[in-house]
Amino acid sequence: MSINLFDLTGKVALITGGVHGLGMAMAKGIGQAGAKIVVNERSSKEKVEDAVAEYKSVGIEAYGYIFDVTDEQEVKAAIEKIEAEVGPIDILVNNAGIIKRIPMVDMEVDDFEAVIKVDLVGPFIVSKNVVKGMIKRGGGKIINICSMMSELGRDSVSAYAAAKGGLKMLTKNMATEWAKFNVQTNGIGPGYFATSQTEPIRVNGHPFNDFIISRTPAGRWGDPEDLAGAAIFLSSKASDFVNGHVLYVDGGILATIGKPSNE
Numbered sequence: 001m002s003i004n005l006f007d008l009t010g011k012v013a014l015i016t017g018g019v020h021g022l023g024m025a026m027a028k029g030i031g032q033a034g035a036k037i038v039v040n041e042r043s044s045k046e047k048v049e050d051a052v053a054e055y056k057s058v059g060i061e062a063y064g065y066i067f068d069v070t071d072e073q074e075v076k077a078a079i080e081k082i083e084a085e086v087g088p089i090d091i092l093v094n095n096a097g098i099i100k101r102i103p104m105v106d107m108e109v110d111d112f113e114a115v116i117k118v119d120l121v122g123p124f125i126v127s128k129n130v131v132k133g134m135i136k137r138g139g140g141k142i143i144n145i146c147s148m149m150s151e152l153g154r155d156s157v158s159a160y161a162a163a164k165g166g167l168k169m170l171t172k173n174m175a176t177e178w179a180k181f182n183v184q185t186n187g188i189g190p191g192y193f194a195t196s197q198t199e200p201i202r203v204n205g206h207p208f209n210d211f212i213i214s215r216t217p218a219g220r221w222g223d224p225e226d227l228a229g230a231a232i233f234l235s236s237k238a239s240d241f242v243n244g245h246v247l248y249v250d251g252g253i254l255a256t257i258g259k260p261s262n263e
Protein backbone atom coordinates (compact mmCIF):
# COMPACT_ATOMS: atom_id res chain seq x y z
CA MET A 1 0.00 0.00 0.00
CA SER A 2 1.46 3.33 -1.00
CA ILE A 3 1.24 6.85 0.32
CA ASN A 4 -0.31 7.78 -3.07
CA LEU A 5 -3.63 6.81 -1.49
CA PHE A 6 -3.60 10.34 -0.06
CA ASP A 7 -2.47 12.13 -3.23
CA LEU A 8 -4.94 14.80 -4.40
CA THR A 9 -3.01 16.04 -7.44
CA GLY A 10 -5.33 17.49 -10.10
CA LYS A 11 -8.41 17.57 -7.84
CA VAL A 12 -10.47 20.72 -7.29
CA ALA A 13 -11.63 21.35 -3.70
CA LEU A 14 -14.20 23.96 -2.64
CA ILE A 15 -13.91 24.90 1.05
CA THR A 16 -16.76 27.25 1.95
CA GLY A 17 -15.74 30.10 4.24
CA GLY A 18 -12.12 28.94 3.90
CA VAL A 19 -10.63 32.42 4.11
CA HIS A 20 -9.17 31.89 7.59
CA GLY A 21 -9.49 29.76 10.74
CA LEU A 22 -10.29 26.07 10.58
CA GLY A 23 -11.40 26.23 6.94
CA MET A 24 -8.02 27.62 5.88
CA ALA A 25 -6.10 25.05 7.94
CA MET A 26 -8.03 22.18 6.32
CA ALA A 27 -7.73 23.76 2.86
CA LYS A 28 -3.96 24.12 3.28
CA GLY A 29 -3.71 20.40 4.07
CA ILE A 30 -5.84 19.48 1.03
CA GLY A 31 -3.84 21.92 -1.13
CA GLN A 32 -0.50 20.61 0.09
CA ALA A 33 -1.69 17.11 -0.88
CA GLY A 34 -1.99 18.47 -4.45
CA ALA A 35 -5.51 19.87 -4.94
CA LYS A 36 -6.44 23.27 -6.36
CA ILE A 37 -8.21 25.25 -3.64
CA VAL A 38 -11.35 27.34 -4.10
CA VAL A 39 -12.64 29.43 -1.18
CA ASN A 40 -15.47 31.90 -0.73
CA GLU A 41 -16.77 34.53 1.65
CA ARG A 42 -20.22 36.08 1.81
CA SER A 43 -19.28 39.68 1.00
CA SER A 44 -15.66 40.74 1.61
CA LYS A 45 -13.58 40.87 -1.58
CA GLU A 46 -10.58 41.88 0.53
CA LYS A 47 -10.77 38.78 2.78
CA VAL A 48 -10.98 36.55 -0.28
CA GLU A 49 -8.00 38.25 -1.97
CA ASP A 50 -5.90 38.08 1.22
CA ALA A 51 -6.71 34.38 1.60
CA VAL A 52 -5.82 33.59 -2.02
CA ALA A 53 -2.49 35.42 -1.54
CA GLU A 54 -1.85 33.42 1.65
CA TYR A 55 -2.48 30.08 -0.14
CA LYS A 56 -0.23 31.13 -3.03
CA SER A 57 2.53 32.12 -0.59
CA VAL A 58 2.74 28.49 0.54
CA GLY A 59 2.71 27.14 -3.03
CA ILE A 60 -0.98 26.27 -3.34
CA GLU A 61 -2.97 27.08 -6.52
CA ALA A 62 -5.97 28.98 -5.14
CA TYR A 63 -9.05 30.85 -6.33
CA GLY A 64 -11.56 33.01 -4.47
CA TYR A 65 -15.23 33.83 -5.05
CA ILE A 66 -17.93 35.83 -3.29
CA PHE A 67 -21.21 34.06 -2.51
CA ASP A 68 -23.55 33.45 0.40
CA VAL A 69 -24.03 29.73 1.16
CA THR A 70 -27.64 30.39 2.20
CA ASP A 71 -28.67 31.92 -1.14
CA GLU A 72 -29.39 29.16 -3.65
CA GLN A 73 -29.32 31.44 -6.70
CA GLU A 74 -25.89 32.79 -5.72
CA VAL A 75 -24.63 29.27 -4.97
CA LYS A 76 -25.79 27.92 -8.35
CA ALA A 77 -24.21 30.80 -10.26
CA ALA A 78 -20.95 30.47 -8.32
CA ILE A 79 -20.68 26.71 -8.90
CA GLU A 80 -21.18 27.23 -12.62
CA LYS A 81 -18.49 29.91 -12.66
CA ILE A 82 -16.02 27.86 -10.56
CA GLU A 83 -16.48 24.77 -12.74
CA ALA A 84 -15.95 26.81 -15.94
CA GLU A 85 -12.96 28.78 -14.61
CA VAL A 86 -11.14 26.29 -12.32
CA GLY A 87 -12.60 22.88 -13.13
CA PRO A 88 -15.19 20.38 -11.88
CA ILE A 89 -15.45 20.25 -8.09
CA ASP A 90 -14.17 16.87 -6.79
CA ILE A 91 -14.12 17.73 -3.07
CA LEU A 92 -16.58 19.91 -1.14
CA VAL A 93 -15.92 20.95 2.46
CA ASN A 94 -18.98 22.58 4.06
CA ASN A 95 -17.07 24.71 6.54
CA ALA A 96 -18.85 28.12 6.57
CA GLY A 97 -20.56 28.53 9.93
CA ILE A 98 -21.64 30.98 12.60
CA ILE A 99 -22.40 30.74 16.33
CA LYS A 100 -24.50 32.88 18.68
CA ARG A 101 -23.92 32.27 22.37
CA ILE A 102 -27.18 33.45 23.96
CA PRO A 103 -29.13 31.68 26.76
CA MET A 104 -32.17 30.09 25.13
CA VAL A 105 -34.74 32.00 27.18
CA ASP A 106 -33.23 35.26 25.91
CA MET A 107 -32.76 34.17 22.32
CA GLU A 108 -34.89 35.76 19.60
CA VAL A 109 -36.37 33.49 16.93
CA ASP A 110 -34.48 35.50 14.29
CA ASP A 111 -31.14 34.68 15.96
CA PHE A 112 -32.02 30.99 16.26
CA GLU A 113 -33.05 30.84 12.59
CA ALA A 114 -29.96 32.72 11.41
CA VAL A 115 -27.68 30.03 12.90
CA ILE A 116 -29.77 27.15 11.49
CA LYS A 117 -29.73 28.85 8.10
CA VAL A 118 -25.94 29.14 7.78
CA ASP A 119 -24.88 25.99 9.67
CA LEU A 120 -27.52 23.52 8.42
CA VAL A 121 -29.44 24.91 5.44
CA GLY A 122 -26.17 26.20 3.89
CA PRO A 123 -24.57 22.71 3.64
CA PHE A 124 -27.88 21.38 2.24
CA ILE A 125 -27.94 24.05 -0.49
CA VAL A 126 -24.27 23.84 -1.48
CA SER A 127 -24.16 20.00 -1.39
CA LYS A 128 -27.30 19.42 -3.45
CA ASN A 129 -25.98 21.74 -6.14
CA VAL A 130 -22.38 20.46 -6.17
CA VAL A 131 -23.31 16.76 -6.03
CA LYS A 132 -25.19 16.89 -9.34
CA GLY A 133 -21.88 17.32 -11.20
CA MET A 134 -20.15 14.71 -8.99
CA ILE A 135 -22.87 12.18 -9.88
CA LYS A 136 -22.50 12.90 -13.62
CA ARG A 137 -18.72 12.53 -13.39
CA GLY A 138 -18.83 9.30 -11.37
CA GLY A 139 -17.92 10.34 -7.84
CA GLY A 140 -16.76 12.85 -5.28
CA LYS A 141 -16.11 13.63 -1.63
CA ILE A 142 -18.17 15.79 0.70
CA ILE A 143 -17.02 16.74 4.22
CA ASN A 144 -19.42 18.49 6.61
CA ILE A 145 -17.79 20.41 9.46
CA CYS A 146 -19.66 19.34 12.58
CA SER A 147 -18.76 20.07 16.23
CA MET A 148 -18.70 18.77 19.80
CA MET A 149 -22.20 20.23 19.72
CA SER A 150 -23.19 17.49 17.22
CA GLU A 151 -23.08 15.21 20.32
CA LEU A 152 -23.29 17.41 23.42
CA GLY A 153 -25.23 20.34 24.75
CA ARG A 154 -23.76 23.35 26.52
CA ASP A 155 -25.32 26.43 28.13
CA SER A 156 -26.05 29.20 25.62
CA VAL A 157 -25.49 27.35 22.32
CA SER A 158 -28.99 25.93 21.61
CA ALA A 159 -29.21 27.00 17.96
CA TYR A 160 -25.65 25.92 17.21
CA ALA A 161 -26.18 22.51 18.86
CA ALA A 162 -29.46 22.04 16.97
CA ALA A 163 -27.74 22.95 13.69
CA LYS A 164 -24.60 20.85 14.22
CA GLY A 165 -26.62 17.87 15.53
CA GLY A 166 -28.77 18.23 12.42
CA LEU A 167 -25.66 18.41 10.24
CA LYS A 168 -24.46 15.09 11.66
CA MET A 169 -27.75 13.47 10.60
CA LEU A 170 -27.73 15.25 7.24
CA THR A 171 -24.26 13.71 6.73
CA LYS A 172 -25.68 10.22 7.29
CA ASN A 173 -28.57 10.92 4.95
CA MET A 174 -26.32 12.29 2.21
CA ALA A 175 -24.10 9.21 2.58
CA THR A 176 -27.19 7.00 2.25
CA GLU A 177 -28.58 8.74 -0.85
CA TRP A 178 -25.31 9.23 -2.75
CA ALA A 179 -23.12 6.19 -1.93
CA LYS A 180 -24.45 4.44 -5.03
CA PHE A 181 -22.99 7.26 -7.15
CA ASN A 182 -19.53 6.80 -5.58
CA VAL A 183 -19.90 9.98 -3.54
CA GLN A 184 -18.65 9.59 0.04
CA THR A 185 -20.04 12.02 2.61
CA ASN A 186 -18.45 12.26 6.05
CA GLY A 187 -18.09 14.81 8.80
CA ILE A 188 -15.20 16.21 10.79
CA GLY A 189 -16.08 17.16 14.36
CA PRO A 190 -13.44 19.58 15.66
CA GLY A 191 -13.10 19.79 19.44
CA TYR A 192 -12.19 23.13 20.98
CA PHE A 193 -9.83 25.00 18.66
CA ALA A 194 -7.97 28.26 18.97
CA THR A 195 -9.70 30.43 16.34
CA SER A 196 -11.57 33.74 16.26
CA GLN A 197 -14.83 31.83 16.88
CA THR A 198 -13.57 30.73 20.32
CA GLU A 199 -11.64 33.93 21.13
CA PRO A 200 -14.33 35.27 23.53
CA ILE A 201 -14.15 32.10 25.68
CA ARG A 202 -10.39 31.48 25.35
CA VAL A 203 -8.99 34.28 27.48
CA ASN A 204 -6.69 33.59 30.45
CA GLY A 205 -8.68 33.54 33.67
CA HIS A 206 -11.98 32.85 31.86
CA PRO A 207 -13.46 29.79 33.64
CA PHE A 208 -14.27 28.21 30.28
CA ASN A 209 -10.60 28.34 29.27
CA ASP A 210 -9.52 26.41 32.40
CA PHE A 211 -12.44 24.03 31.94
CA ILE A 212 -11.40 23.14 28.37
CA ILE A 213 -7.75 22.61 29.30
CA SER A 214 -8.69 20.32 32.19
CA ARG A 215 -11.58 18.58 30.38
CA THR A 216 -9.53 17.70 27.27
CA PRO A 217 -7.34 14.61 27.87
CA ALA A 218 -4.68 16.16 25.58
CA GLY A 219 -4.62 19.12 28.00
CA ARG A 220 -4.72 21.88 25.40
CA TRP A 221 -6.83 23.72 22.83
CA GLY A 222 -6.58 22.30 19.32
CA ASP A 223 -4.25 23.97 16.84
CA PRO A 224 -6.10 24.42 13.50
CA GLU A 225 -3.28 22.47 11.81
CA ASP A 226 -4.39 19.41 13.82
CA LEU A 227 -7.30 19.09 11.36
CA ALA A 228 -5.30 18.76 8.14
CA GLY A 229 -4.76 14.99 8.36
CA ALA A 230 -8.47 14.22 8.80
CA ALA A 231 -9.34 16.56 5.91
CA ILE A 232 -6.81 14.91 3.57
CA PHE A 233 -7.98 11.40 4.56
CA LEU A 234 -11.67 12.13 3.94
CA SER A 235 -10.85 13.88 0.61
CA SER A 236 -8.73 11.04 -0.73
CA LYS A 237 -8.91 7.54 -2.16
CA ALA A 238 -7.85 6.29 1.29
CA SER A 239 -11.45 6.82 2.47
CA ASP A 240 -13.31 5.38 -0.57
CA PHE A 241 -15.29 2.88 1.60
CA VAL A 242 -15.75 5.25 4.56
CA ASN A 243 -19.19 6.81 4.43
CA GLY A 244 -21.54 8.55 6.86
CA HIS A 245 -19.05 8.94 9.73
CA VAL A 246 -18.14 11.93 11.80
CA LEU A 247 -14.43 11.85 12.63
CA TYR A 248 -13.97 13.75 15.89
CA VAL A 249 -10.62 15.52 16.14
CA ASP A 250 -10.90 16.60 19.74
CA GLY A 251 -7.87 15.60 21.83
CA GLY A 252 -10.03 12.84 23.34
CA ILE A 253 -12.70 15.09 24.87
CA LEU A 254 -15.65 12.93 23.77
CA ALA A 255 -13.96 9.82 25.18
CA THR A 256 -14.10 10.97 28.79
CA ILE A 257 -16.53 12.26 31.39
CA GLY A 258 -13.71 14.38 32.85
CA LYS A 259 -12.53 14.42 36.48
CA PRO A 260 -12.89 16.61 39.55
CA SER A 261 -10.20 19.29 39.75
CA ASN A 262 -8.68 17.82 42.98
CA GLU A 263 -8.07 14.32 41.52
Ligand SMILES: NC(=O)c1ccc[n+]([C@@H]2O[C@H](COP(=O)([O-])OP(=O)(O)OC[C@H]3O[C@@H](n4cnc5c(N)ncnc54)[C@H](O)[C@@H]3O)[C@@H](O)[C@H]2O)c1
Nearest residue numbers: 017021022023042068069095096097147190192193195197
Ligand atom coordinates in the same frame (compact mmCIF):
# COMPACT_ATOMS: atom_id res chain seq x y z
N1 LIG B 1 -13.31 27.16 16.22
C1 LIG B 1 -13.69 26.03 16.80
O1 LIG B 1 -13.24 25.68 17.90
C2 LIG B 1 -14.69 25.13 16.12
C3 LIG B 1 -14.95 23.91 16.69
C4 LIG B 1 -15.85 23.05 16.07
C5 LIG B 1 -16.44 23.39 14.87
N2 LIG B 1 -16.18 24.58 14.32
C6 LIG B 1 -16.79 24.84 13.02
O2 LIG B 1 -15.77 24.93 12.02
C7 LIG B 1 -16.15 25.84 11.00
C8 LIG B 1 -15.11 26.94 10.87
O3 LIG B 1 -14.93 27.51 12.15
P1 LIG B 1 -13.98 28.77 12.42
O4 LIG B 1 -13.74 28.80 13.87
O5 LIG B 1 -12.83 28.77 11.46
O6 LIG B 1 -15.03 29.91 12.10
P2 LIG B 1 -14.84 31.38 11.56
O7 LIG B 1 -15.98 32.18 12.08
O8 LIG B 1 -13.46 31.85 11.84
O9 LIG B 1 -15.00 31.16 9.99
C9 LIG B 1 -16.23 30.85 9.40
C10 LIG B 1 -16.22 31.31 7.96
O10 LIG B 1 -17.53 31.14 7.42
C11 LIG B 1 -17.82 32.26 6.61
N3 LIG B 1 -19.28 32.44 6.52
C12 LIG B 1 -20.16 32.63 7.53
N4 LIG B 1 -21.41 32.75 7.04
C13 LIG B 1 -21.31 32.62 5.69
C14 LIG B 1 -22.25 32.63 4.62
N5 LIG B 1 -23.56 32.82 4.84
N6 LIG B 1 -21.80 32.44 3.36
C15 LIG B 1 -20.49 32.27 3.12
N7 LIG B 1 -19.54 32.24 4.08
C16 LIG B 1 -19.96 32.42 5.35
C17 LIG B 1 -17.16 33.43 7.34
O11 LIG B 1 -16.93 34.47 6.45
C18 LIG B 1 -15.87 32.79 7.80
O12 LIG B 1 -14.89 32.87 6.81
C19 LIG B 1 -17.54 26.34 11.40
O13 LIG B 1 -18.52 25.55 10.76
C20 LIG B 1 -17.57 26.12 12.90
O14 LIG B 1 -18.86 26.01 13.40
C21 LIG B 1 -15.31 25.47 14.91
Ligand SMILES: O=C(O)[C@H](O)[C@@H](O)[C@H](O)[C@H](O)CO
Nearest residue numbers: 147148149154190191192198
Ligand atom coordinates in the same frame (compact mmCIF):
# COMPACT_ATOMS: atom_id res chain seq x y z
O1 LIG C 1 -19.13 25.57 23.18
C1 LIG C 1 -19.17 26.49 22.37
O2 LIG C 1 -19.25 27.67 22.69
C2 LIG C 1 -19.22 26.12 20.91
O3 LIG C 1 -19.49 24.82 20.82
C3 LIG C 1 -18.04 26.43 20.03
O4 LIG C 1 -17.39 27.50 20.58
C4 LIG C 1 -16.97 25.40 19.75
O5 LIG C 1 -15.97 26.05 19.07
C5 LIG C 1 -17.19 24.21 18.98
O6 LIG C 1 -17.96 24.23 17.88
C6 LIG C 1 -16.84 22.90 19.65
O7 LIG C 1 -16.79 21.83 18.78
